[in-house]
Amino acid sequence: MNISTIDWLKEIEDIANLGVYDMDLTTGTWTGSDSLIRIFDLPVKAQYTAEDFQAAVHPDDFDDVMAYYHECLKSRDYFNCVYRAIRTDGKVIYVSSKSRIFRDDNHIAVRILGIKQDITKQKTDEIRLKQLNEANEQKNEVLTMVAHDLKSPINQIKALSSLLKNDASDAQKLLLDILEDASDNALDIIGDLIEIAQLEQDIRLKLTNININDLVLKSVSFFDYNARQKNIRLKKSLSEDATAPIHRAKFKRVIDNLLSNAIKFSPEGETIKIKTEKKQGVVKLSVKDNGIGIAEKNIPKLFNKFSTLRRQGTKGEKSTGLGLSIVYEIVKKHNGEIFVKSEVNRGTTFTIKIPSV
Structure with missing residues (x-):
């Protein structure tokens, strides 16, 4: 199978869910690969303006992205950031933008060449994992609190059982022994639950x-x-x-x-x-x-x-x-x-x- 270099690059773009863009800073216009246009759901045009790019940035991320962008134009050669974008169909996506800034002999930025990758699934998984970890921490806190609260009444039951044995018949003593045994078992379970909850916390052991x-x-x-x-x-x-x-x-x-x-x-x-x-x-x-x-x-x-x-x-x-x-x-x-x-x-x-x- 004979595939041209361009076809290979298009295939790689599709596999990695990324697109390439080339911005001319002297005219404020840029062009993008077919994959980039698809990612942002942009209308097909020969050229796009800086405003087209800015319009896609999520309002909550806009100020931070633009501040970082202008900082890079002044003093950096690379532009790497992650932000949210809004496609023309209204869908919010997470974008990883990695770009190289080219300068003229006077060190003025004249061109940006880079890629933008749709990392929505990866970012969504990261957020979900963080939420699960936070929920697990909250669960462990509740578990520890409840377990500690249960220990006191169970210990009281044990103490009361011991006192009642003094005036109990043999049959009653047998029942009280069973009650004490059940209390001990409950305390063992509570102790283990507390220990597991403590171990699951993000705390390093001193080795x-x-x-x-x-x-x-x-x-x-x-x-x-x-x-x-x-x-x-x-x-x-x-x-x-x-x-x-x-x-x-x-x-x-x-x-x-x-x-x-x-x-x-x-x-x-x-x-x-x-x-x-x-x-x-x-x-x-x-x-x-x-x-x-x-x-x-x-x-x-x-x-x-x-x-x-x-x-x-x-x-x-x-x-x-x-x-x-x-x-x-x-x-x-x-x-x-x-x-x-x-x-x-x-x-x-x-x-x-x-x-x-």
């Missing part, structure tokens, strides 16, 4: 170089009793050095959540393997169990805090269903990645990779 092995050993020691209750062996395979910039408390929370889940969803008598390694600027932590596993279709939903994938452990252990959401957010704050490999009734492996520098 310090710490050997992750030290945190693994502490977690293993802490969960050793839970594991022994199910005759589960915690097997460690730690590299000599697993130092990385981390937030000690937050990353300890990651290890605790993964280890707690592995114990919770493993049958009695199994082995859980915790491994660290460091190579090529990355520290890798993995927790592998031989538990009940996760269906492949459910893996993408694991880190969604609104997921309904809440299951009891192999001995009826309860779960808020929010632990992995917390893990995911903390790993993100460390510029890391988390991977899941699982097979139903064969077990699950969670692997975390974070930069070591």
Whole structure:
């Protein structure tokens, strides 16, 4: 297929949704490519005036655009800006204008050659994303406020239940135990919701170089009793050095959540393997169990805090269903990645990779 250079340029203009223009500043007239005329929905003419261009600029952006334009004519060689324009059919579009200013021997601007690109979709997506982020921040603020407000009455219920046990019958004490257990579970959920809301805020964690092995050993020691209750062996395979910039408390929370889940969803008598390694600027932590596993279709939903994938452990252990959401957010704050490999009734492996520098 033999295509001329001009045809290629027209094709590129259409693909990029942009048009080319050439302005003669000595006459105040300009010409534009077919694509430019289409973008602005202009009537076809041999030449256009500066007023034709000015008429297309959105009134709310007009003063800023013209001030920048005149500033560039005085002292700059390039004109780059984004503004809103109104087509002749009334449609508002976002335009990215990038131009080169040519000057004569007296440094007077005589010509502008440039492109104008319709970036309406890109800009609309940016605005929508900003609105979603703002809405998410507002949602987190409300969530945190409501969660804090709920903690007080639930704690009061717990305290009242404890007092009522003094004069309660055995049957009543059993009911009060159930009420206290439900209150504890509600407080756990509230605590997790508050933590997720805080993690989703645009706040950087203060990271310090710490050997992750030290945190693994502490977690293993802490969960050793839970594991022994199910005759589960915690097997460690730690590299000599697993130092990385981390937030000690937050990353300890990651290890605790993964280890707690592995114990919770493993049958009695199994082995859980915790491994660290460091190579090529990355520290890798993995927790592998031989538990009940996760269906492949459910893996993408694991880190969604609104997921309904809440299951009891192999001995009826309860779960808020929010632990992995917390893990995911903390790993993100460390510029890391988390991977899941699982097979139903064969077990699950969670692997975390974070930069070591």
